[in-house]
Structures are given as structure tokens and as C-alpha cells.
Amino acid sequence: xxxxxxxxxxxxxxxxxxxxxxxxxxxxxxxxxxxxxxxxxxxxxxxxxxxxxxxxxxxxxxxxxxxxxxxxxxxxxxxxxxxxxxxxxxxxxxxxxxxxxxxxxxxxxxxxxxxxxxxxxxxxxxxxxxxxxxxxxxxxxxxxxxxxxxxxxxxxxxxxxxxxxxxxxxxxxxxxxxxxxxxxxxxxxxxxxxxxxxxxxxxxxxxxxxxxxxxxxxxxxxxxxxxxxxxxxxxxxxxxxxxxxxxxxxxxxxxxxxxxxxxxxxxxxxxxxxxxxxxxxxxxxxxxxxxxxxxxxxxxxxxxxxxxxxxxxxxxxxxxxxxxxxxxxxxxxxxxxxxxxxxxxxxxxxxxxxxxxxxxxxx
Amino acid sequence: xxxxxxxxxxxxxxxxxxxxxxxxxxxxxxxxxxxxxxxxxxxxxxxxxxxxxxxxxxxxxxxxxxxxxxxxxxxxxxxxxxxxxxxxxxxxxxxxxxxxxxxxxxxxxxxxxxxxxxxxxxxxxxxxxxxxxxxxxxxxxxxxxxxxxxxxxxxxxxxxxxxxxxxxxxxxxxxxxxxxxxxxxxxxxxxxxxxxxxxxxxxxxxxxxxxxxxxxxxxxxxxxxxxxxxxxxxxxxxxxxxxxxxxxxxxxxxxxxxxxxxxxxxxxxxxxxxxxxxxxxxxxxxxxxxxxxxxxxxxxxxxxxxxxxxxxxxxxxxxxxxxxxxxxxxxxxxxx
Amino acid sequence: xxxxxxxxxxxxxxxxxxxxxxxxxxxxxxxxxxxxxxxxxxxxxxxxxxxxxxxxxxxxxxxxxxxxxxxxxxxx
Numbered sequence: 083x084x085x086x087x088x089x090x091x092x093x094x095x096x097x098x099x100x101x102x103x104x105x106x107x108x109x110x111x112x113x114x115x116x117x118x119x120x121x122x123x124x125x126x127x128x129x130x131x132x133x134x135x136x137x138x139x140x141x142x143x144x145x146x147x148x149x150x151x152x153x154x155x156x157x158x159x160x161x162x163x164x165x166x167x168x169x170x171x172x173x174x175x176x177x178x179x180x181x182x183x184x185x186x187x188x189x190x191x192x193x194x195x196x197x198x199x200x201x202x203x204x205x206x207x208x209x210x211x212x213x214x215x216x217x218x219x220x221x222x223x224x225x226x227x228x229x230x231x232x233x234x235x236x237x238x239x240x241x242x243x244x245x246x247x248x249x250x251x252x253x254x255x256x257x258x259x260x261x262x263x264x265x266x267x268x269x270x271x272x273x274x275x276x277x278x279x280x281x282x283x284x285x286x287x288x289x290x291x292x293x294x295x296x297x298x299x300x301x302x303x304x305x306x307x308x309x310x311x312x313x314x315x316x317x318x319x320x321x322x323x324x325x326x327x328x329x330x331x332x333x334x335x336x337x338x339x340x341x342x343x344x345x346x347x348x349x350x351x352x353x354x355x356x357x358x359x360x361x362x363x364x365x366x367x368x369x370x371x372x373x374x375x376x377x378x379x380x381x382x383x384x385x386x387x388x389x390x391x392x393x394x395x396x397x398x399x400x401x402x403x404x405x406x407x408x409x410x411x412x413x414x415x416x417x418x419x420x421x422x423x424x425x426x427x428x429x430x431x432x433x434x435x436x437x438x439x440x441x442x443x444x445x
Numbered sequence: 446x447x448x449x450x451x452x453x454x455x456x457x458x459x460x461x462x463x464x465x466x467x468x469x470x471x472x473x474x475x476x477x478x479x480x481x482x483x484x485x486x487x488x489x490x491x492x493x494x495x496x497x498x499x500x501x502x503x504x505x506x507x508x509x510x511x512x513x514x515x516x517x518x519x520x521x522x523x524x525x526x527x528x529x530x531x532x533x534x535x536x537x538x539x540x541x542x543x544x545x546x547x548x549x550x551x552x553x554x555x556x557x558x559x560x561x562x563x564x565x566x567x568x569x570x571x572x573x574x575x576x577x578x579x580x581x582x583x584x585x586x587x588x589x590x591x592x593x594x595x596x597x598x599x600x601x602x603x604x605x606x607x608x609x610x611x612x613x614x615x616x617x618x619x620x621x622x623x624x625x626x627x628x629x630x631x632x633x634x635x636x637x638x639x640x641x642x643x644x645x646x647x648x649x650x651x652x653x654x655x656x657x658x659x660x661x662x663x664x665x666x667x668x669x670x671x672x673x674x675x676x677x678x679x680x681x682x683x684x685x686x687x688x689x690x691x692x693x694x695x696x697x698x699x700x701x702x703x704x705x706x707x708x709x710x711x712x713x714x715x716x717x718x719x720x721x722x723x724x725x726x727x728x729x730x731x732x733x734x735x736x737x738x739x740x741x742x743x744x745x746x747x748x749x750x751x752x753x754x755x756x757x758x759x760x761x762x763x764x765x766x767x768x769x770x771x772x773x774x775x776x777x778x779x780x781x
Numbered sequence: 782x783x784x785x786x787x788x789x790x791x792x793x794x795x796x797x798x799x800x801x802x803x804x805x806x807x808x809x810x811x812x813x814x815x816x817x818x819x820x821x822x823x824x825x826x827x828x829x830x831x832x833x834x835x836x837x838x839x840x841x842x843x844x845x846x847x848x849x850x851x852x853x854x855x856x857x
Contacts, residue, residue, distance in 0.1 A: 085787035095763035130765020175777030202829025227783040231828040279783035282833040334840035343815035422773035635806040700803030706784040
């Protein structure tokens with residue numbers, strides 16, 4: 083079976099679109115669904131799915147782009163590290179353009195820092211093994227999908243006896259910001275399109291408390307266009323019937339209990355902490371830092387640096403946009419001072435950030 | 446962001462490159478035609494019409510599946526001339542070599558330059574070689590300039606697109622960019638994709654008899670089909686509508702793009718051209734391409750729908766509609 | 782977040798597998814998987830790791846459900 087093409091079927095997408103229109107026809111107040119995950123945001127723009135939905139259904143983008151929510155202070159530390167001698171920064175490509183207080187990794191690379199884009203954290207471990215005279219720091223960002231891969235790289239480095247591999251970890255977990263959003267009286271969301279691959283790790287059970295406490299429908303949805311349309315259809319049905327339960331649209335990948343082994347690895351290598359989210363603030367228990375037992379791999383402990391004083395960007399509405407309260411076009415900086423080439427806020431930095439996607443595909 | 450530095454994105458062929466040209470380079474030079482927007486300059490010297498172009502090659506790695514920096518340097522300059530409908534006559538070559546570079550590798554590169562020049566029917570007639578100290582260059586950089594004869598009186602240029610024109614591409618998109626990316630150290634991806642690096646002057650010669658129906662020819666190199674079409678839409682003041690379903694993309698390119706989170710519309714090509722042709726001759730243009738060895742996968746991928754706005758939109762494979770913008774910065778593998 | 786691609790397992794050696802999509806091959810680690818995989822299975826690959834196995838029966842059931850949703854309408 084072709085697991086990509088089968089789920090990119092035009093007729094199925096259009097059929098689902100018609101069904102969604104039928105279900106919601108004549109509604110005065112549009113149903114508002116939030117896609118929490120940045121990869122959903124990208125898929126919705128990339129396939130032009132908004133143009134296929136009726137006016138009775140509105141999709142808004144939530145805080146699920148890990149690059150977007152990485153705070154200035156983290157970038158400032160990464161930049162300070164990149165200026166140390168004999169140090170190589172390894173990172174996913176997304177992080178290069180993220181602005182810190184006064185610079186970015188891309189700018190530091192132009193000034194001579196050794197910054198390399200890798201596909202996998204294991205590639206970073208390989209670089210460390212091949213360059214024993216260098217200290218190799220991997221920038222560990224991402225949600226529960228990515229965090230286990232970084233945990234895996236730490237275990238691999240340990241198994242190989244490497245003493246020159248470090249991780250600057252700022253992993254985030256998903257359910258906490260969803261709870262904060264649900265509790266926000268200014269924000270009315272009729273359902274969550276829950277992340278696909280985060281849920282492969284944490285399991286669909288992780289959203290049950292949202293349904294119980296906030297009466298909001300949750301559908302764990304895949305990233306292909308038919309998946310997204312079916313997820314919307316399932317949410318619309320629940321919302322119209324006044325239900326609020328967790329459903330799994332993406333059942334070919336996601337199980338209720340998630341991936342126990344990956345969860346075990348997260349518990350082994352990381353410890354929960356109160357993480358700062360760009361534009362949102364500190365959320366209790368919403369981040370993962372390296373556990374004390376693996377302190378030798380923690381760049382923050384093992385490689386002390388002087389980090390510049392934190393400066394926040396003025397006038398940027400990223401925080402409100404991430405919460406879905408404000409659309410990108412409503413920000414005074416959007417498209418003028420803040421563009422994908424010269425981003426101010428993180429929503430413009432990541433190619434899947436809400437503002438970048440709106441700039442690239444939306445106009 | 447600090448505005449004082451040249452970033453890698455300034456060389457990506459996308460929006461940053463345009464800004465650098467428009468804001469810094471062109472205003473400080475005299476005699477450059479507006480925005481340097483075509484692939485070559487047209488000169489009239491004593492009644493003889495010539496096309497003149499130059500391009501530098503800094504590709505990494507220098508050897509990649511389907512070619513190397515040498516044939517790329519020949520084909521790229523030949524193609525820039527061909528996109529003006531010019532018959533490439535002769536090229537110059539400038540080598541900048543890093544101390545310690547292997548002579549055997551240089552020989553391989555020079556031989557493939559000769560082979561590429563022979564295949565394109567051009568002569569390499571003059572050149573220059575410089576060596577920089579170790580660490581001051583990256584093994585080898587090549588500049589080629591070229592002169593071509595303009596033997597037609599057509600006005601083929603980026604501002605000539607008209608409502609109704611069909612957009613035709615001569616084959617699968619993104620091969621060069623993906624071949625180079627997957628050969629690059631560190632990504633460890635085996636794509637089986639070869640660069641499409643090829644001289645397009647022969648194909649253009651076949652297309653010229655379309656005469657006035659042939660409005661625009663452009664090779665979508667850096668920045669890919671998306672960036673090139675956006676340039677054409679802006680230059681001509683038209684809206685181009687693409688059909689994603691009709692975009693020819695090799696499976697391997699699709700696969701690498703899925704894995705790295707890239708979009709084939711923004712990936713570089715080195716043996717592809719976009720032709721905008723009046724609708725009544727579009728079928729003929731497509732047939733000409735398909736008969737040519739470099740055009741067997743040719744396809745109509747879109748059309749010019751409105752005379753306004755400089756927009757590119759795309760009907761997606763599932764029937765949705767979205768806007769298409771220029772490449773912003775470098776296209777980076779993304780994972781999260 | 783989380784670009785993840787369904788890739789087919791071509792060969793397995795210990796905790797490492799060679800995986801393929803559209804003829805493109807890439808090594809992936811199996812260390813995060815809590816399900817047994819064999820050659821021929823499909824897995825979701827994220828950042829060089831298999832994070833979950835794909836279930837063909839579930840995939841077919843999902844597609845079936847999608848088709849059902851609009852079939853009555855086509856007939857009407």
C-alpha cells in the first residue's frame with residue numbers, strides 16, 4: 083500500500099469537503115477548530131485546504147511549532163556557545179534563522195562559527211565521534227516526537243564512551259499549553275485537531291483530561307490532506323452533537339497508550355521542568371531538561387558561557403498569534419518589518435510558523 | 446537582524462538575491478539594464494546582435510551524481526544564452542583553485558568541461574587561473590562567461606507573458622538540487638537521483654520556429670520553478686496559475702522532499718526550461734519538446750490567467766488553491 | 782511540528798534498519814520502537830528514528846470510512 087498517495091486522493095478530499103459543508107450548512111457562528119501542531123499548519127496551507135472548507139468552518143493555528151516557541155534566551159545561549167573555540171553546533175535546519183536577542187545562528191555562521199545542519203541527532207553523534215578534538219553541541223528542540231530521538235542520541239553517545247557530545251535541551255510537551263488555551267476565557271475553540279506524531283509517542287489517552295475538564299472535542303489527526311479533512315469532519319460531528327471525546331482519525335499510526343518504549347526513554351534521560359514559551363510565558367511542567375544522571379551531556383551544565391542580556395522584540399504579536407487570538411495579518415509588523423527574509427518574531431522564522439505560512443501561501 | 450552581513454541566502458537566487466541586486470549592486474553600477482532581470486544582456490555591436498552573460502559556480506560537493514562543477518559551469522552559461530534565443534558561440538573560463546587541490550580532480554573537471562562544450566557546440570576560447578592559499582577558498586570555484594549570436598528578431602523576455610499563455614516545462618523538476626543535496630556529507634541519503642545538468646540550446650533551436658508565439662524562455666535554476674515563475678509574473682504583470690497535478694516530479698525527488706520537508710517547486714534545476722507560449726501554438730511546442738531527448742517528460746504545468754498583480758497561484762493536487770511565493774533565504778532541511 | 786514519513790523496511794541489522802520511500806533509501810534507528818518490525822513493514826521515520834509502525838488494516842479501514850462518507854451523496 084502507498085501510505086502517501088492513497089491519502090492524497092482528490093476525490094476523497096472533495097467528498098469530505100462536501101460532507102463538511104452539508105454538516106455545517108446554515109450555521110450562523112462558524113465552528114472554530116485549532117490545529118495545535120505546526121506540521122498540520124503546513125499541510126493545510128500546502129494543499130490549500132482552507133479554500134475547500136465552507137465559511138462555517140474556521141481553522142486557527144496553535145502553539146505547536148517548536149521553533150516558534152523557543153525563547154530568545156535559548157538562542158542567546160546557543161549563540162554564545164557557537165562562539166567558543168573548537169566547538170561545533172549541530173542543529174535541525176529550522177533553527178538557523180531564529181532570531182535571538184541580537185543575532186541568529188545564520189548570522190554567526192556568516193561570521194565564522196562552525197554550525198552544521200543535520201537530519202538526525204545521530205548524525206551529530208557521528209560528527210562528535212569523527213572529531214574527537216571538537217566539542218559537538220546538538221540543539222535539542224521539539225516536542226514529544228523529537229525528544230525521544232535526542233534521548234536516543236545521548237544514550238548512543240554514552241554507549242560509545244564519547245565525552246565531546248552535548249545537548250542544549252529545550253524540549254516542550256504538548257498537553258500543558260492545550261490546557262492553558264482551553265482555560266483561557268478569551269479564546270473559544272470548538273475542537274482540537276490533535277498532533278499526529280506527538281500522539282504516536284504520548285498516545286491519544288493524553289488528551290482525555292481536556293475533554294473531561296473543558297468539554298472540548300479532540301481528534302488525533304494525520305498529516306495527509308484526506309486525514310485533515312476527515313479530522314475536521316469528525317470534530318464537526320462532535321461539536322454539532324454537543325459531544326466532547328477523544329477520537330483517533332490517524333489509527334494507522336496512533337494508539338491509545340502511545341509508544342511505551344519512547345516514553346520510557348524520555349523518563350530516563352529527561353526531567354520535567356517549568357519551561358518558558360516564547361510569547362506565552364512559563365508553563366508549569368511543560369518542558370523537558372536533561373536529567374541529573376546524564377548531566378555530563380547537558381551543554382548548559384558542562385559548557386558554561388556568558389550569555390548576553392535578554393531583549394524581547396517590541397511590537398510583535400507572536401504570543402497572541404500562537405494562542406490563535408489574532409491572525410497574522412492583524413500584526414502591525416506582518417509583511418512590512420517582519421518577513422521570512424528578515425523575521426522579527428518566531429512565527430515568521432520557521433517555514434511552518436503561522437506567519438511564514440500565511441506570508442508564503444496565504445496571500 | 447544584522448543587516449551588514451552577506452548571508453548564504455543572498456546567493457540562493459531567491460528574494461534575498463534580488464534585494465542585494467536591486468539595492469546594492471545595480472544602483473552602484475552604471476549601464477546595467479533595469480534589475481538585471483534576464484538571463485543575459487542583449488548587445489548591438491555595429492549592427493550585430495549578441496547575447497552576453499556570466500555566471501560563477503561554487504557547488505558543494507564538486508562531484509555529484511550526474512555531473513560535476515565543470516560541466517555545470519559550461520551548461521549553465523550555455524543555457525543563459527539559450528534562454529535569450531541566442532546561439533551560443535564561445536565561452537571563457539576562470540578557475541580559482543585552493544592550494545592543495547588535486548591535479549587529478551582538476552583534470553576530471555576540465556575534461557568534462559570540454560565534453561560539455563562539444564555537446565553544446567561551443568568553443569572555450571579564453572581563460573584564467575588563480576590559486577589562493579589553503580583555507581581561503583573551497584577547492585575550486587569556476588566562472589564562465591559566454592557570447593551568443595541572436596539570429597532572430599523575436600522579443601523573448603521575462604516581461605512578454607500574455608494572458609492565455611501556457612506554461613510548459615521540458616521535464617521533471619528538482620533533480621539537480623536533490624542530487625547535490627543527497628551527495629552532501631552528513632545527510633546520508635541514497636536517492637538514486639542524478640543531476641539534470643544539460644545544454645538546452647539544441648532544444649531552444651527547435652522551439653524558435655514558433656516565432657511570435659514564443660513569449661518567455663527561462664531556466665529555473667536556483668530558487669526553482671516557483672521563484673522563476675514569480676519573477677516572470679512580476680516582470681510581465683500577470684497572474685500565473687499552476688496545476689500541481691501536472692507538475693512532473695521524479696519519485697526520488699518526491700521522496701527526498703518528503704524526508705527533508707522540502708518543496709520540489711523551490712529545488713534547483715540545471716537542464717530545465719520554462720516556455721510561455723501563446724495558447725494556439727502550445728500543443729505544437731509541447732510536441733516539439735517531447736520529440737527532443739531533453740524533453741520527453743515535457744508537460745503543460747499552468748497558464749497565465751490574468752493581467753494583474755504579479756501573482757503565482759497553484760491548484761493543489763487535491764483541488765485546493767494556494768499562493769506561491771519566491772524562495773526566502775536558503776531552503777533548509779526541516780524536521781520539526 | 783514533526784515531519785514524519787512512512788518508509789518501508791528493506792533490511793534490519795540489530796537496532797538499525799535500511800528504509801525506503803519512493804526509491805530513496807536512508808538508515809534509521811529502531812531503538813525507539815516498542816513494536817516488532819520485520820522486513821517489508823512500514824514505519825514512520827522522524828529525524829532518523831522509526832517512531833511507530835503503520836497498521837495496514839487500520840489504514841484500509843480509514844480509507845473505507847472516508848469513501849463511505851460521500852458515497853450516499855454521490856448516489857443521491
